[in-house]
């Protein structure tokens with residue numbers, strides 16, 4: 001790809017960050033459309049109610065770790081149409097639900113018919129005590145993309161509304177520092193990196209709203225040493241993966257450098273788990289029910305079989321099970337107590 005020249009200025013070329021910001025969240029943007037994310041792709045939340053039940057279980061464990069406060073906050077960060085917060089409220093035991101205060105943070109408007117207990121807002125509330133949970137938020141926080149030119153220099157990738165790309169100026173300043181620390185591309189023409197700085201800042205701000213409790217970011221993730229050499233920018237429309245075009249017609253997403261996000265908060269005690277590990281520790285198992293149940297309780301067997309299938313999807317290697325769970329405690333001694341092995345949990 002050739003660098004953009006002065007003659008191209010004003011030809012609608014923008015960095016991917018600005019272009020994606022407008023395409024996803026601007027007037028008429030993709031995420032403001034009435035069908036919501038579920039009209040275009042399936043997250044863990046849509047895959048099975050077992051996911052919300054596991055998050056509710058985590059909220060109960062946070063509640064215990066906090067000494068059962070009078071008000072227990074649950075923040076569904078980047079809530080889509082409020083599916084997760086609705087599922088969590090439904091799965092909480094009555095004594096916890098009675099103390100729970102539910103917040104959904106979203107760019108899009110409050111959906112009609114949402115549980116009136118859910119407070120719908122554009123920014124997370126300050127000073128919360130409880131659990132802030134962000135499922136597939138950070139991958140939708142737009143980032144700049146760098147591509148190495150023929151001289152081995154990483155340059156900003158510029159894009160037009162039709163998806164045509166050119167190279168812009170060399171990456172500099174804080175973005176160059178981020179690349180050098182977290183994703184230094186080799187000096188090989190065509191290699192790409194996604195500059196996660198806006199995600200680090202977004203995550204640091206979100207975790208900064210916690211007075212005490214736990215912040216969890218769940219996303220497609222990669223860590224230093226295993227970055228994808230050509231980046232991960234892609235798009236989804238009506239259930240299909242498609243070419244990324246910043247025209248508001250599709251989701252634009254790129255995997256998240258969760259290790260960089262963790263470091264940006266400067267909070268001690270962060271852990272990075274796979275979704276498989278996290279959900280197993282929260283009591284989800286993809287194990288099939290014993291065949292003997294089929295003769296003693298056929299309906300129960302069918303239900304258990306369906307649940308096992310859903311749990312298997314949520315924890316599948318090569319699929320949702322490989323998602324990263326960045327877990328960051330604030331004022332909780334050790335998050336290992338929250339993610340205890342199921343067998344251990346049942347013994348205590």
Ligand SMILES: C[S@@+](CC[C@H](N)C(=O)[O-])C[C@H]1O[C@@H](n2cnc3c(N)ncnc32)[C@H](O)[C@@H]1O
Pocket residue numbers: 031037043044045046077078079080081083084105106107108122134135136137140141
């Ligand atoms: C991939 S969807 C995930 C929705 C939901 N969490 C789920 O897992 O089904 C990403 C959502 O993040 C929202 N979003 C992105 N940036 C946001 C921000 N800064 N504040 C609130 N919501 C945001 C989008 O509007 C979109 O609904």
